[in-house]
Amino acid sequence: MTNPNHHPSPKPSQVVAGPPTKHQLALMIWLAVFPTLTILNLTLADWLSTLTPVLRTFVLATIAVPIVIYGLMPQLHRLRTRILARSAGR
Template sequence: MSEIEQPLRPVPPPSRHQMAAMIWIAVFPTLTLLNLLLGGLLRTTPVVVKTLVLATIAVPIVIYGLMPPLQRIRASLIRRGRRR
């Protein structure tokens, strides 16, 4: 079988360090962008309310929008490393 025809082997789950890096890569830009977009609107709100609003918006973006592509990128990098 050629390299292209071989079935994809499952990629092991990420280590704690890999997961932490992926979460940081997703969360930091998301929170930065949300702060830039909503900072003016939330300027006078208490810190706890501001944090609740930002977390309520950021968590679904990170979990459903950013983590799946990051996991696919990680899997692709691992598979590419296996071929070498």
């Protein structure tokens, strides 16, 4: 009978990366947010200029947050895992 709570050990070539440190997460968020907001500001500049600062911020956040959370952060987490695996293999 197999134990349902048993998880196979990672292979030696597999590195299990724990959660990022606060500093790593801060860098990852910055790397995702800054370019996203820059591109959105440049792309929507004419339309955004007609809005009040609060409404402009609301529109930017409404567009940027899903891009960052669902699009960019998963890629940055995978990149971090690959970097950690590469440095662990040295």
